[in-house]
Amino acid sequence: MRRRCAHQAVGDRRHGPLPKAEPMDAQFWDDMYRGADQLMSGNPNGVLVTEITDLAPGRALDIGCGEGADAIWLARRGWQVTALDISRTALDRAAAAAPDLSDRVVWTRTDLAVTPPPAAAFDLVSAQYFPLLRRPGHTALRGLLDAVAPGGTLLFVGHDLADVPARMENGVVPGDYYQPGEVAGLLGHDWTVLVDETRPRTASAPPGTHHTNDTVLRARRLR
Numbered sequence: 001m002r003r004r005c006a007h008q009a010v011g012d013r014r015h016g017p018l019p020k021a022e023p024m025d026a027q028f029w030d031d032m033y034r035g036a037d038q039l040m041s042g043n044p045n046g047v048l049v050t051e052i053t054d055l056a057p058g059r060a061l062d063i064g065c066g067e068g069a070d071a072i073w074l075a076r077r078g079w080q081v082t083a084l085d086i087s088r089t090a091l092d093r094a095a096a097a098a099p100d101l102s103d104r105v106v107w108t109r110t111d112l113a114v115t116p117p118p119a120a121a122f123d124l125v126s127a128q129y130f131p132l133l134r135r136p137g138h139t140a141l142r143g144l145l146d147a148v149a150p151g152g153t154l155l156f157v158g159h160d161l162a163d164v165p166a167r168m169e170n171g172v173v174p175g176d177y178y179q180p181g182e183v184a185g186l187l188g189h190d191w192t193v194l195v196d197e198t199r200p201r202t203a204s205a206p207p208g209t210h211h212t213n214d215t216v217l218r219a220r221r222l223r
Contacts, residue, residue: 024131029087044073045128046202047157051218058123061147064130068094075104082106084117116143123152129159132178138186141178148221156180160198160213180217187219194218
């Protein structure tokens with residue numbers, strides 16, 4: 001998988017008091033990426049490959065792009081990609097991995113909780129294992145959904161919560177973050193849901209984790 005999200009960053013805490021959750025800010029992610037020369041495999045996410053191959057290339061938004069494998073895969077297939085991440089370390093690493101694609105990928109540092117992407121601007125919005133914290137009013141989520149242009153596709157993928165502890169060692173509670181099925185229920189009449197399911201992973205789980213299933217939402221915006 002491309003982004004090592006908070007759900008897989010650490011193992012289950014089995015003894016001692018429950019810790020306070022670490023803030024998942026830019027420093028958190030920069031520190032995580034700096035902890036290894038390459039954090040991810042460099043391969044695109046399997047769900048993206050499966051679900052997007054049949055789409056005609058257009059404008060894509062890669063949410064939480066990490067080291068850039070998905071954005072690079074899309075760009076090499078003709079997509080014009082805006083790749084967002086909160087980590088400057090990850091973005092620098094991604095840009096260095098594909099200097100020949102500088103005219104097809106814009107690597108952009110942003111915090112979706114603060115700055116929403118442009119509205120109705122993308123034919124594909126892809127969020128692969130992106131930890132988007134649930135908030136009253138769904139402001140950040142609404143910004144992400146609004147970025148899909150009429151006729152465009154939303155692909156929102158997560159880990160099956162049955163595969164992860166209810167509370168992680170760093171204090172993160174996976175259930176506090178939006179899950180694909182929950183997002184499906186918030187879409188409304190302007191959308192048609194094409195896929196809303198749990199399925200086996202197409203690749204082995206990252207070392208130290210037990211992720212055997214993905215939860216997948218694919219939806220098309222009607223208007």
